[in-house]
Amino acid sequence: MTMTPTMTTVEEPATKAPRRGGAIRYGRAVPFFVVPFGLLFILFYLLPIGYAIVQSLYTVERTGTFGPAREVFGGLEQYRRVFADGPFWASIGRVLLFGVVQVPVMLGLALLLALLLDSGLVKGRRFFRLAFFVPYAVPGVIAAIMWGFLYSPNLSPLKPVTSAVDLLSADFVLWAMANVVTWVYVGYNMLIIYSSLLAIPAEVYEAARLDGAGPARIAWSIKIPLVLPAIVLTTVFSIIGTLQLLAEPQVFRSFSSAVSSTYTPNLTVYSTSSVPNFNLAAAFSVVLALTTFVLSFAFLKFTSRSAR
Amino acid sequence: MTATTTPPVRQRVLPMLVMAVCTVYFLVPIWWLFVGASKSSEQFTSTAPLWFADFHLIGNIGDLLAYRDGLFLRWLLNSLLYTGGAALLGTVLAAMCGYALAKYRFRGRELLFNVVLSGVLVPATALALPLFLIFSKVDATNTFWSVFLPSLVNPFGVYLARIYATASVPDDLLEAARIDGSGEIRTFFTVSTRLMLPALVTIFLFHFVAVWNNFLLPLIMLSDERLFPVTLGLYTWNTQVNQIPELRGLVIVGALLSITPLVIAFLLLQRFWRNGLGAGAVK
Structure with a gap:
């Protein structure tokens, strides 16, 4: 839409004023580059956040049981409900427990595999790198459907396991889901860590090798400290992903009665909005987004301080 | 890689074992999906989950479409x-x-x-x-x-x-x-x-x-x-x-x-x- 006019005005040869200051010379090119993304970002990122906050400040009032509903300003009323909502906080606790166990296991495995690929002890690196990355191509919903079948006692190739323990029972289903998430994301995280291992110049290891350090010692004392930024990045993404857990539990509701409609925070948002109680659902969304933001931001701050 | 500094075999056994186990973990579910998709619905439950029975994949895709x-x-x-x-x-x-x-x-x-x-x-x-x-x-x-x-x-x-x-x-x-x-x-x-x-x-x-x-x-x-x-x-x-x-x-x-x-x-x-x-x- 705005493309053509901007295009023609900027296309005037820049040679007319080759020595003038940058800000003036590229004045019109910058909006051309920035405005399309900026506009969509405002419309579909900032506006929804603002709108959710506004919605969360309203409550619906009815006159009588079947009277017409109307929205009235309720201040922090919805937030009072959110903070009094036991199942919601239980679901936050559940995903935090999930994250405390699953994220270290997943990233530990990713780091181990990346270090092994980089160690020169393994043949067929191209194959392994690809084989471990393939699950990342499987969307969460479909991964959950596949594993749901794999956990089902009568279909599973894991029969010796599934006949002994019911992986879909209340005791195990959270960890059954943790396995699905781990399966999908290990390869992706491994690649991020591996790429930053490849970026380390070989000379860095020379001195250590001359001192007689073995591969394990080099990995522990040199490689891991150097790829710490990559590990921090993957941790932040994993924290965000964990708090947003939705596809896996939503799918597992078909396989297991142990997964309730408020099993994770996002399931609560979804089931509250299908009641429908949009104002309360908006308040849940805001609290969840804030929790996510604060946790990932705090983690970034914490790691950047301890790195110094 | 195989040139001068090839580590001794003893050092390579454990890493290769880890890689092999992980390959099985990452690829078996996809293998299972492929095998399962190739079976008729009766054979899906009655035959071994990880190996082919009669190959029905084309027919199954036809049914799906x-x-x-x-x-x-x-x-x-x-x-x-x-x-x-x-x-x-x-x-x-x-x-x-x-x-x-x-x-x-x-x-x-x-x-x-x-x-x-x-x-x-x-x-x-x-x-x-x-x-x-x-x-x-x-x-x-x-x-x-x-x-x-x-x-x-x-x-x-x-x-x-x-x-x-x-x-x-x-x-x-x-x-x-x-x-x-x-x-x-x-x-x-x-x-x-x-x-x-x-x-x-x-x-x-x-x-x-x-x-x-x-x-x-x-x-x-x-x-x-x-x-x-x-x-x-x-x-x-x-x-x-x-x-x-x-x-x-x-x-x-x-x-x-x-x-x-x-x-x-x-x-x-x-x-x-x-x-x-x-x-x-x-x-």
Whole structure:
């Protein structure tokens, strides 16, 4: 839409004023580059956040049981409900427990595999790198459907396991889901860590090798400290992903009665909005987004301080 | 690698064992899916899960595509439009914005970058519900655009594009283009994008996977099953398996068909994501 006019005005040869200051010379090119993304970002990122906050400040009032509903300003009323909502906080606790166990296991495995690929002890690196990355191509919903079948006692190739323990029972289903998430994301995280291992110049290891350090010692004392930024990045993404857990539990509701409609925070948002109680659902969304933001931001701050 | 410093065999046994076990872990579920999709529904439950019985894959695919007038094919096509379309256009937009942040000084640049960077930490699922409320204000829920338009925005892509543009487009080259009389925008599309191409493919892949994985947005937004992406479609079939048992076979064949294109794309575009992936983390 705005493309053509901007295009023609900027296309005037820049040679007319080759020595003038940058800000003036590229004045019109910058909006051309920035405005399309900026506009969509405002419309579909900032506006929804603002709108959710506004919605969360309203409550619906009815006159009588079947009277017409109307929205009235309720201040922090919805937030009072959110903070009094036991199942919601239980679901936050559940995903935090999930994250405390699953994220270290997943990233530990990713780091181990990346270090092994980089160690020169393994043949067929191209194959392994690809084989471990393939699950990342499987969307969460479909991964959950596949594993749901794999956990089902009568279909599973894991029969010796599934006949002994019911992986879909209340005791195990959270960890059954943790396995699905781990399966999908290990390869992706491994690649991020591996790429930053490849970026380390070989000379860095020379001195250590001359001192007689073995591969394990080099990995522990040199490689891991150097790829710490990559590990921090993957941790932040994993924290965000964990708090947003939705596809896996939503799918597992078909396989297991142990997964309730408020099993994770996002399931609560979804089931509250299908009641429908949009104002309360908006308040849940805001609290969840804030929790996510604060946790990932705090983690970034914490790691950047301890790195110094 | 096999040259002078090959470590002794004793040292290599354990690492190779770890690799082998992990390969089994990562690939067996996909192998199981492929084998399962090739079986007739009777043999699916009665034969060994990890090996072939009579090979029915072609027939099963035919059944799937014929089911309810090709609904599945429609879902695949929708997914291609939602994810492929949004990722393609979204990558161009993110590249333009990230490029401007890297190569030009302008007022509000730092502010813009910081706002976009905070956007990376706001998860897409947190936006789904307010987006639904906004779209219902203008009566546009349950439309193609209600899923497509929000999917275009990818702050992480802008962040990556800025890093890649700084690293791969030299200022001298831009200056040379200016002296040759090329406008800024023409330079971007003819010179800079070429230098940034490996990076752009990486951004595209990330964006593609992000949209492909975003489940809450279509779940909340769409009620007409002809608009569903394939993930939402298979999900709804899977919830009905207990009432309509024949759907189980269709879900398994459908799952196989829907992951195949992305697996192939990953294989073909290997050299791009292999090199581009690390850059975001290294800086």
